[in-house]
Structure formats: structure tokens, C-alpha cells
Amino acid sequence: xxxxxxxxxxxxxxxxxxxxxxxxxxxxxxxxxxxxxxxxxxxxxxxxxxxxxxxxxxxxxxxxxxxxxxxxxxxxxxxxxxxxxxxxxxxxxxxxxxxxxxxxxxxxxxxxxxxxxxxxxxxxxxxxxxxxxxxxxxxxxxxxxxxxxxxxxxxxxxxxxxxxxxxxxxxxxxxxxxxxxxxxxxxxxxxxxxxxxxxxxxxxxxxxxxxxxxxxxxxxxxxxxxxxxxxxxxxxxxxxxxxxxxxxxxxxxxxxxxxxxxxxxxxxxxxxxxxxxxxxxxxxxxxxxxxxxxxxxxxxxxxxxxxxxxxxxxxxxxxxxxxxxxxxxxxxxxxxxxxxxxxxxxxxxxxxxxxxxxxxxxxxxxxxxxxxxxxxxxxxxxxxxxxxxxxxxxxxxxxxxxxxxxxxxxxxxxxxxxxxxxxxxxxxxxxxxxxxxxxxxxxxxxxxxxxxxxxxxxxxxxxxxxxxxxxxxxxxxxxxxxxxxxxxxxxxxxxxxxxxxxxxxxxxxxxxxxxxxxxxxxxxxxxxxxxxxxxxxxxxxxxxxxxxxxxxxxxxxxxxxxxxxxxxxxxxxxxxxxxxxxxxxxxxxxxxxxxxxxxxxxxxxxxxxxxxxxxxxxxxxxxxxxx
Amino acid sequence: xxxxxxxxxxxxxxxxxxxxxxxxxxxxxxxxxxxxxxxxxxxxxxxxxxxxxxxxxxxxxxxxxxxxxxxxxxxxxxxxxxxxxxxxxxxxxxxxxxxxxxxxxxxxxxxxxxxxxxxxxxxxxxxxxxxxxxxxxxxxxxxxxxxxxxxxxxxxxxxxxxxxxxxxxxxxxxxxxxxxxxxxxxxxxxxxxxxxxxxxxxxxxxxxxxxxxxxxxxxxxxxxxxxxxxxxxxxxxxxxxxxxxxxxxxxxxx
Numbered sequence: 001x002x003x004x005x006x007x008x009x010x011x012x013x014x015x016x017x018x019x020x021x022x023x024x025x026x027x028x029x030x031x032x033x034x035x036x037x038x039x040x041x042x043x044x045x046x047x048x049x050x051x052x053x054x055x056x057x058x059x060x061x062x063x064x065x066x067x068x069x070x071x072x073x074x075x076x077x078x079x080x081x082x083x084x085x086x087x088x089x090x091x092x093x094x095x096x097x098x099x100x101x102x103x104x105x106x107x108x109x110x111x112x113x114x115x116x117x118x119x120x121x122x123x124x125x126x127x128x129x130x131x132x133x134x135x136x137x138x139x140x141x142x143x144x145x146x147x148x149x150x151x152x153x154x155x156x157x158x159x160x161x162x163x164x165x166x167x168x169x170x171x172x173x174x175x176x177x178x179x180x181x182x183x184x185x186x187x188x189x190x191x192x193x194x195x196x197x198x199x200x201x202x203x204x205x206x207x208x209x210x211x212x213x214x215x216x217x218x219x220x221x222x223x224x225x226x227x228x229x230x231x232x233x234x235x236x237x238x239x240x241x242x243x244x245x246x247x248x249x250x251x252x253x254x255x256x257x258x259x260x261x262x263x264x265x266x267x268x269x270x271x272x273x274x275x276x277x278x279x280x281x282x283x284x285x286x287x288x289x290x291x292x293x294x295x296x297x298x299x300x301x302x303x304x305x306x307x308x309x310x311x312x313x314x315x316x317x318x319x320x321x322x323x324x325x326x327x328x329x330x331x332x333x334x335x336x337x338x339x340x341x342x343x344x345x346x347x348x349x350x351x352x353x354x355x356x357x358x359x360x361x362x363x364x365x366x367x368x369x370x371x372x373x374x375x376x377x378x379x380x381x382x383x384x385x386x387x388x389x390x391x392x393x394x395x396x397x398x399x400x401x402x403x404x405x406x407x408x409x410x411x412x413x414x415x416x417x418x419x420x421x422x423x424x425x426x427x428x429x430x431x432x433x434x435x436x437x438x439x440x441x442x443x444x445x446x447x448x449x450x451x452x453x454x455x456x457x458x459x460x461x462x463x464x465x466x467x468x469x470x471x472x473x474x475x476x477x478x479x480x481x482x483x484x485x486x487x488x489x490x491x492x493x494x495x496x497x498x499x500x501x502x503x504x505x506x507x508x509x510x511x512x513x514x515x516x517x518x519x520x521x522x523x524x525x526x527x528x529x530x531x532x533x534x535x536x537x538x539x540x541x542x543x544x545x546x547x548x549x550x551x552x553x554x555x556x557x558x559x560x561x562x563x564x565x566x567x568x569x570x571x572x573x574x575x576x577x578x579x580x581x582x583x584x585x586x587x588x589x590x591x592x593x594x595x596x597x598x599x600x601x602x603x604x605x606x607x608x609x610x611x612x613x614x615x616x617x618x619x620x621x622x623x624x625x626x627x
Numbered sequence: 628x629x630x631x632x633x634x635x636x637x638x639x640x641x642x643x644x645x646x647x648x649x650x651x652x653x654x655x656x657x658x659x660x661x662x663x664x665x666x667x668x669x670x671x672x673x674x675x676x677x678x679x680x681x682x683x684x685x686x687x688x689x690x691x692x693x694x695x696x697x698x699x700x701x702x703x704x705x706x707x708x709x710x711x712x713x714x715x716x717x718x719x720x721x722x723x724x725x726x727x728x729x730x731x732x733x734x735x736x737x738x739x740x741x742x743x744x745x746x747x748x749x750x751x752x753x754x755x756x757x758x759x760x761x762x763x764x765x766x767x768x769x770x771x772x773x774x775x776x777x778x779x780x781x782x783x784x785x786x787x788x789x790x791x792x793x794x795x796x797x798x799x800x801x802x803x804x805x806x807x808x809x810x811x812x813x814x815x816x817x818x819x820x821x822x823x824x825x826x827x828x829x830x831x832x833x834x835x836x837x838x839x840x841x842x843x844x845x846x847x848x849x850x851x852x853x854x855x856x857x858x859x860x861x862x863x864x865x866x867x868x869x870x871x872x873x874x875x876x877x878x879x880x881x
Contacts, residue, residue: 170706214694384706392698418728421702423721481717482702 002138004170004385005125006178006377008145009114009158011070011227012200012344014038015371016121016142017378024182024378026371027128034371036124038200040116041065042103050120059269062088062261064103068229071201072099072110073161074153086233088261098157111161111514118144118165141168143381145373147202148174149222149321149398151444152456152486159485160514170384172483175199176206177395178376179342180215182367184391191337192218194325196355196363197373198318199343201227205322207329207336216394219328219417221321228345231311235271236264238310239286243298263293270298278304279347308350315351322358328417339363344370394419397480399454404441408450413478416446420480428474428490434466440476442486459488465495537589541580541596548577548603551610564609569602576602641667644711655699655719663700665711666718671743672726680743681824682736682817693727737817737839744836749843761845767801771852774798775859782862792860799856802849809846816842 006024008015013035017026026034033052041054042064049057057065066089072080077093084091090102101108122139129137144167146158155172162169176195183193190211197204204222208215240259259267270288277284282304290297326333339355341363346352355363367375383391396417402410403426413424428438438461445453464472473493480486491498551557552573561570580595640649641664648659652667653674673680676692698704700723705716729739742748760768778794816839823832 171703211690212694214697216694380703383703387704387707389698389704392701392703394697394701419724421717421721422724423718479717479721482720 002136002140003125003129003134004141004143004381005121005139006143006145006374006379006381007118007121008175008178008374008377009070009117009161010038010200010373011068011202011229012038013370014117014121015374016125017371017374018125019378019382024375024382026374027125029124034374036117036120037067038070038114038117039065039067040069040113042106044104048116050116058088058265059262062265063090065089066101066103066108066113068201069101069110069113071225071229072101073114074110074151074155074157075099086236086264088264111157111164114158114161115164118142118161118167122165122167139167141170141381141385143171143173143377143384144169145175145178145377146172147197147199147222147224148176148204148206148217148220148395149202149224150174150484151224151399151454152401152484153454154224155484159483163514170381172485173377173380173393174204174206174217174220174395174398174484175373176204176220176340176342177208177215177217177393178374178380179340179367179372180206180208180210180376181379181391181393182372182376183338183340183364184210184213184215192329192331192335193338193340194322194336194359195340195342196318196322196346197222197342198345198351199227200345201225201229203227203318203321205318205325207325207331213391214394215391216419217396217417218331219325220396220398221325221328222398223317223321226314226317227343230314231275231345231348232268232272234310234314235275235286235307236267239267239271239288239298239300240264242300243294259293263291266291266294267298274302275307275348278302278307279349304349311348311350315348315354318351319354319358333359336361340372341365342369342372395482395484396420397422397484399444400446401456401478401480401486402443402445402453404443404450409448410443410445410450410453414480418480420484421482422480424478426476426478428461428472428476429470430464430467430472431469433469435469435472436464436466437462438464438474440488442478442488456486461490463497464492465497467494534587534589534592537592537596538584541584541592541599544596544599544603545577545580545584548573548599548606551603551606552577560613561606561609565606569605572602573599573606641665644715645709655696663705663708663712663715663719665715666722669722672729672739673743675722675726676730678730679824680740681821682733682740683821684730684736686731689727689730693723696723733813733817734843737813737843740820741836741840741843746836746840749840749847761841761848764805764845764848767805768848768852771798771802771856775855778859795856795860799853802852802856806846806849806853809842809849812842813839813846 003018005016005018005027008017015026015034015036017024019025028034036051037055039051039054039058041049041057041061043049043057043061044064054065055067058067068083068087071083072091075098076096077084077091077099078095080091080099091099092102092107093100098109101110101113122142125139126137129139142162144158144162146155150158159169159172176197179195179197180193191209193208193210195204195206195208197206202222202224203226204220206220207218209218210216266288270286274284274286284302284304284307286298286300286302288294288298326336336359339359339361341352341355346355346363346365346369352363352365379391380393382388383393397414397420398416400412400416401414401424402412405411411426413426414422428440430438440459440461441450442456442459443450443453444456447453461474461476464474471494474490475493476488476490478486478488489498554560576595576599580592580599583591583595586592641652642648643650643657643660643662644665645662646657646660648657650657650659650664650667653671654664654667656662657664671680676689676696678684678689678692697720700716700719702713702716702720705713708716729735738749774794775798778791778798781794782791816835820832820835820839823835827835
């Protein structure tokens with residue numbers, strides 16, 4: 001059995017952590033950096049970059065670089081039009097199906113992109129364990145966190161990403177509850193906790209009750225489309241508006257679509273820096289160096305007050321879900337004992353201030369808000385594999401689960417904020433004599449009408465024994481597991497026959513699709529590996545060719561080798577050189593290796609002669625460099 | 628969530644999927660091999676929690692039992708167990724969560740009691756708007772509907788929102804009064820049920836349950852009336868949602 005880790009798969013950054021000697025710790029790179037930017041870039045030659053390197057490529061290869069992919073997990077193209085407009089990469093997909101991201105001539109689903117990030121984290125952890133001298137350093141299992149307010153499709157997409165990355169996903173847990181676990185380690189106290197989690201792309205609020213080591217979520221709410229990204233976007237729009245205005249005073253105030261994607265990325269980088277600066281200072285400058293579309297660059301002073309006025313509407317949007325969660329938990333703000341801040345965006349002073357006002361107490365931020373979720377995931381992973389029982393996390397399902405009934409109305413089967421695992425049952429019958437199948441449409445959401453809820457999946461119940469209409473009694477059982485993921489089973493009660501169920505996820509991948517992608521990713525992995533080996537072989541060949549040619553072209557070649565190398569030897573060198581050049585353009589790396597070896601062999605005597613001469617000259621007081 | 632009807636399957640023993648030994652149906656763990664047992668039957672949440680079939684439950688005692696059972700059943704602790712045990716853990720945890728949700732508030736607790744005592748559910752009758760008016764409420768319902776009609780006319784004629792709000796508030800008062808009355812009745816009936824549990828004859832106990840059910844139906848109806856008033860207030864907008872504190876404090880106090 002390999003190692004187990006906890007992973008925070010974030011919109012902007014991702015982290016990996018593990019537990020050693022009962023203590024969770026994040027895994028850092030050699031420079032002490034724990035954050036892996038959730039950015040994936042595909043080069044023209046097929047090389048895939050992840051993390052910092054991919055982030056750098058945002059400025060040079062925007063259209064081939066994907067970020068904020070978490071916003072697309074488990075969603076359809078019609079959900080993401082607004083996001084797609086501002087992002088530099090191609091977003092497509094069929095209506096009513098999963099989003100597809102196009103880079104060059106390849107297409108990826110969001111779970112596939114996320115899988116690249118997960119693989120990077122897996123590798124980072126494996127390198128860490130290897131450096132620690134672990135014999136068994138392979139990482140094969142993980143707990144991965146998701147926003148509490150993620151629906152079934154989004155959770156499933158995250159689990160699929162884990163599978164594609166070669167990880168057994170032990171558990172999907174929600175980010176705020178994970179954070180509470182990380183905090184709970186030090187203080188094994190009792191009371192109610194509110195976790196306010198404003199991340200890169202999502203907002204979550206969870207209310208938990210802690211007693212006897214049981215972390216029981218009472219209620220959760222949130223917005224899967226609200227986070228630091230939106231703050232950045234507000235600032236980017238400000239810059240675009242103002243710079244377009246100065247460029248073309250009479251022009252429209254609309255965003256200028258003429259800005260190349262690279263320019264928008266340069267602006268994005270500049271505003272993020274200014275945003276960070278404003279967390280610690282009252283003043284900052286947004287500074288974009290001259291770039292295509294902005295030949296004079298752009299500079300603008302911004303005060304914290306201006307910044308806060310700009311983002312206030314966004315921050316205020318978090319208050320609705322907070323009230324909702326408190327209401328669902330049956331608590332007043334004053335009844336909350338502890339408030340915990342999670343997510344990089346909670347570094348913004350305005351956010352801290354609003355949270356403090358709302359709850360009438362200073363929020364906790366002892367743990368790094370970027371790292372606390374990964375730490376909690378590691379704790380949960382440790383609980384699962386070690387059998388430790390001092391802590392237990394009882395999470396809730398964020399959205400009600402229902403089925404479509406006559407007239408497009410949703411009949412709720414499992415209510416939101418039900419502790420998971422949770423189950424529900426519904427009876428079905430037939431409307432036509434001898435009917436043998438029934439269609440079931442599963443919805444998630446709080447609204448009454450199908451049109452206002454999220455379609456999760458369509459099921460077809462088959463194999464109902466032919467009976468007069470209305471006679472069969474088919475019990476359909478909905479089971480939400482501890483991951484918050486739904487499964488469905490059915491049985492005809494009169495005959496006891498188990499029904500087969502065909503699942504068509506509305507915004508997810510079928511198991512077959514995941515299997516296929518898994519196979520493809522192995523194939524790609526092999527292809528990527530082969531490509532790298534070929535490049536290495538060519539590089540090696542080139543080094544040998546260059547060195548040989550350099551010697552052969554020396555004006556004093558004849559003088560140096562005179563009498564020491566036979567004509568035959570020189571002829572062999574020249575033949576080996578030509579042969580290697582011929583095979584080098586091919587793709588057979590074995591042959592390249594072979595011919596490189598042959599050239600090396602043929603030049604061995606020449607190399608000795610050159611070396612001896614150098615030594616002699618050096619001994620004669622001449623500088624080696626002059627040779 | 629309260630299931631509409633709970634089939635109480637009379638099973639006396641069940642077989643442990645792990646060791647094959649027989650176990651009493653309401654046991655959680657096999658007396659032979661001490662492994663977690665598949666759920667023997669659906670039905671009685673009181674027994675599942677090891678509680679008598681009483682309507683008065685100490686909240687903190689229920690919570691403590693819930694945490695203890697969660698620690699015994701939760702899938703987290705069965706990750707390395709056999710498939711049979713993992714399934715049993717999932718079933719038992721789900722069932723525990725359902726049971727806890729049903730028992731922690733008085734209203735759903737009574738619903739559950741009625742169901743396991745074999746009475747028809749009150750939900751479907753009480754919730755649909757077409758439900759017939761309980762005779763005991765005829766007078767109030769008649770007066771309220773008349774008043775609501777007039778208020779709607781006044782609103783459509785562009786009447787002063789503040790005046791309309793005041794009228795709505797006034798119309799609500801007798802209904803609120805009725806609700807409080809019913810809450811007290813339900814409490815009294817619940818106490819009576821608890822005291823009868825050991826001593827009374829089946830007929831006496833049945834009479835208490837029938838009365839409980841009747842009161843619950845009326846109370847559901849009252850809640851619908853209050854919801855109607857709320858909706859009317861909502862059309863006026865402007866922070867009038869503070870008209871009342873909601874149909875009842877069904878929310879669990881943590």
C-alpha cells in the first residue's frame with residue numbers, strides 16, 4: 001500500500017498535505033512554496049506544463065493555457081458563457097453536455113485538466129516522500145476537498161479527476177468542514193463554529209457544532225460562482241474601461257475586445273499584485289508594462305477605499321448565504337462561538353471587517369488560510385486509513401434532492417442540510433398496462449419547478465414485470481454517500497425483482513467515458529514519455545556531432561593528428577558522422593542511440609590524441625584555452 | 628423527512644452476513660462476531676436509539692446518543708472492512724441520520740409515532756391547499772378569507788401599503804392565537820401519551836393518538852393559513868416579512 005494524502009484542489013491554487021506522527025503538514029517545493037497554481041498549459045509540441053511554469057505561460061501562450069477550470073467542473077456550456085467570455089482559452093461543448101476546453105487541436109474536459117494538476121501534486125508528494133528516504137513513496141490514495149456548496153455533478157467530476165490522475169479517491173469532503181478539522185486538532189473544545197470560506201472561485205459558509213470530537217455540520221450555504229476571481233475581474237474591467245477610454249475617448253465604454261489575450265493576462269497579473277498590496281497598505285499602484293494593445297503601458301494609483309467601494313457589492317453577496325445557513329441551523333449570529341476564515345480572499349481587510357461585524361467577534365486566522373483546507377483533508381485521510389476514532393466529521397448535503405413529477409414540479413426526497421450519508425425512498429407505478437419501464441429525472445435544488453433546479457441525471461427503470469397499469473409498486477431508493485454523491489437502486493415490491501438502472505448524468509461523464517479517458521491518458525503518458533526520450537536521444541547525438549565536427553574543422557587538424565591517426569580511422573569517423581546525421585531526423589531513438597554510440601566509438605582515438613596534445617601544451621606553459 | 632408510510636416488517640431475527648449467526652432484529656452488532664449488522668428492519672426510530680416510545684425526549688440525551696451511534700456506524704471507520712460491513716455501515720448511518728432528523732423536533736417525532744402506531748399520515752392531507760377545512764377552524768377560516776379578499780381588493784386599488792400591512796397584521800392575530808392554543812394542546816396530549824405508555828388500555832392510548840392526529844391536522848392547516856398571510860405580506864414587499872416569526876419554530880435548536 002502506498003501513501004495517502006489530502007488535497008485541496010482549488011480554483012487558483014492547489015496544495016497537498018499528509019499526516020506524520022499525528023500532525024498534518026503541507027508539502028512544499030524546494031523553495032518552500034506549498035501552492036501549485038491550478039494552471040495547465042499545453043505547448044505546441046505536446047508538452048504539458050502545470051503550476052508555476054504554466055502560470056508564466058499565461059503571459060506568452062494565453063490561448064494554450066487553462067486556469068480557473070474548477071468553475072467548469074460538472075457544468076454545462078450554457079452555465080459558463082459569462083466566464084468563457086473573459087477567459088483566453090476556447091470553451092465549447094454540446095448544449096446539455098459537459099464543457100469542453102480546446103487547446104490547439106486537442107480537446108479536454110474539465111476533469112482531465114484537473115487531473116493534470118492532481119498528477120503534479122501526486123508527483124510533488126512522491127518526490128517529497130522519496131527525499132525523506134521512504135521506501136514506499138508512491139501516492140495512490142487521496143482525500144480531495146470541494147466547496148461545500150458543490151452539487152452532485154461537481155463532486156462527481158472531482159472524483160473523476162482523481163481517478164484520471166491515478167488516485168483512489170478515498171473521500172470527497174467539503175472545504176469548510178475540512179478546515180474545521182484542521183482547527184479542531186489544537187482545540188478539542190465544544191461549541192459552534194462558523195467557517196467563512198472565500199476562495200479563488202467559490203464562497204462557502206458552514207455552521208458546525210463540535211462536541212466529543214464529533215464535527216457535525218448543521219447547515220451550509222454558498223455560491224459556487226463568487227470568489228477572488230471576481231474581485232480580479234472587477235479590477236480588470238476597471239483597467240480595460242479606463243485604458244480604452246484614454247485610447248479612444250469617444251469610443252464605447254464597453255470592454256475592448258481588441259485587447260489580445262496576452263494583454264488581458266498582463267493586466268490580470270498587475271491587478272492581482274495591486275490587490276495583494278492593498279491588504280497591507282492604504283495605497284497601491286496598478287502597473288502594466290507596455291505590451292501589445294497597450295503601447296504606453298498603464299499606471300494608476302488606487303486607494304484601499306476605492307478598492308473597497310469597487311468590491312463591496314461582491315463581498316455583500318456573501319451575506320445572503322451566511323444568513324441562510326444561520327437560519328437553517330436555527331442559530332443567531334451571537335450564538336456562534338468561533339469564526340474561522342478560510343481562502344486567500346479572506347486576507348482582504350474589508351472581508352475581515354464585515355465578518356467581524358456580522359458575528360460580533362474577531363475571526364480566527366491563526367492557520368494560514370491558504371493551507372488550512374489541505375491540512376484538514378490530510379487529517380480526514382488519516383482518519384480513514386488509520387482507524388483513528390478521536391474525531392469524526394458529519395457533513396451535510398448542501399442541496400435538496402428531488403425528482404420530477406407531473407407538471408414539471410419537483411418532489412423533494414432528501415432535504416438540504418441532511419446529514420450524510422442520507423437516504424430517501426419513493427414509490428413508482430405504471431400508467432399504461434404492461435408497461436415495463438419508467439423514466440426518472442433526478443433534480444438538485446431548492447426551487448419548486450424542474451426548470452429552476454439542476455438536472456442531475458436521468459434514470460431508466462427497466463424490467464418491471466408486465467402488469468395492469470398502477471399495479472406495480474416500484475420502490476426507488478436514493479442514497480447519498482459520505483462523499484455527497486448520489487446512487488440509485490430500485491426494486492419492484494410485489495415481485496421483489498431488482499430493477500436495472502441506466503444512468504445518464506446530465507453534466508458528467510459516464511463511467512465508460514472515464515474509463516476511456518483513463519486509457520487515453522495512459523497512452524498519452526506513454527507517448528509523452530516516448531517523445532521526451534526521443535528528444536533526449538537527439539540532444540545527445542547533437543552534442544557528439546558538434547564536438548566531432550568542431551575537431552574535424554580545426555585548421556590545425558592535420559598537424560595535430562598527423563602520424564597518429566590513420567586515413568582509415570578518419571574515414572570511419574566521417575562515415576559514422578554521416579550515418580548519425582541521417583538517422584537523427586528519424587523518430588527511432590534506438591537507432592539514434594546506436595549510431596551515437598558508433599560515432600563515439602570511432603572518435604575515441606581522436607579524442608585521446610586531442611587530449612594528450614592539450615596536456616602537452618599545458619605542460620609547455622600554454623594556456624589550455626588557446627588550444 | 629418523514630416517510631409517508633413506513634412498512635414495519637415483522638422480522639424476529641436476522642442473519643449476520645459476516646459470521647452467519649442469528650441476531651435479534653434490533654441489535655446493531657452481531658452478538659457472535661461483534662461485526663456491524665445489516666439493517667434488520669425499517670420502522671421504529673425510538674427502538675433504534677434505544678429509547679422508549681415517548682414523545683418527551685431530552686434534547687441533549689438524544690444528541691449524545693446520536694453522536695455515540697455515529698461513532699459506531701460511520702463509513703469512515705469501515706474503510707478497510709469487508710464489502711458486507713461497508714454496506715451495513717452505509718445503511719445504518721443513513722438510517723441513523725434519518726432517525727435523528729425525525730426525532731429531534733416534536734412535530735416530526737409525533738408524525739413518526741403516528742406512523743409506527745399504524746395511523747395514516749397527516750402530511751398529505753394537511754399540506755395541499757384543497758384540504759377540507761377542519762370543523763373546529765371553520766369560523767376563523769371564514770373570517771380570514773373574507774378579510775384577505777378585501778385586503779387584496781384594497782391592494783389592487785392602490786391602497787396605502789402601511790394601512791394594508793396593519794390590516795394583515797390584525798388579520799393574523801386570531802390565527803396566531805389558534806396556533807398557540809394548538810401548540811399547548813399538542814404538548815398536553817404528548818404528555819398524556821407518555822403517562823399512558825405503561826398503564827393505559829390500548830383503547831385509551833388509541834384515543835390519545837387519534838386526538839393528537841386531529842390536532843396535528845388542524846395545526847398543519849393553521850400553518851398553511853399563516854403561510855398565505857405571509858405570501859400576501861410578501862407582495863407588499865418592504866420588510867414586512869417580520870410580520871410573524873414563521874409558522875412555528877420547527878427549527879432544531881443546536
